[in-house]
Amino acid sequence: MKRRSLLLASAASVASAKAIAAPNVIQLVYVGGRDCPACAEWVRDTRPRFLASSLYKKVRYVEIETAKMRAAYDVSNWPDDLVTTLHNLPHKSGTPRFLIVMNGQLYANELGRWNRTVSYLRELIAIA
Numbered sequence: 001m002k003r004r005s006l007l008l009a010s011a012a013s014v015a016s017a018k019a020i021a022a023p024n025v026i027q028l029v030y031v032g033g034r035d036c037p038a039c040a041e042w043v044r045d046t047r048p049r050f051l052a053s054s055l056y057k058k059v060r061y062v063e064i065e066t067a068k069m070r071a072a073y074d075v076s077n078w079p080d081d082l083v084t085t086l087h088n089l090p091h092k093s094g095t096p097r098f099l100i101v102m103n104g105q106l107y108a109n110e111l112g113r114w115n116r117t118v119s120y121l122r123e124l125i126a127i128a
Helices: 002-017 037-051 080-088 114-128
Strands: 026-033 062-064 097-100 105-111
Touching: 026 037, 026 080, 026 114, 037 062, 080 097, 097 114, 105 114
Parallel strands: 026 062
Antiparallel strands: 026 097, 097 105
């Protein structure tokens, strides 16, 4: 619960500070490998529902999916605007991973926990 409070407090302060500036950009980053069974399951079963949801329309969705899950954290596979996020990840292994980034700041880093990621996304969208 402390993590959620910290997430919301941080997001609220960023949202209020940026209210006059450009709108907040919330990115959902999926990190996976085609040789990862849990990733294949998410891609096959969950991703289509997410892409058809209203939540998808409220975020910028980025996929970092490599042939081998070991390559998922190689900087060459990441878009330039997310390289800093990659460098700031405490653990650069494990897939599927879901990151929530708003205005360049990492707000959530979930390994395989899609339902928790969705909860964080909804909360962040509500206050952004």
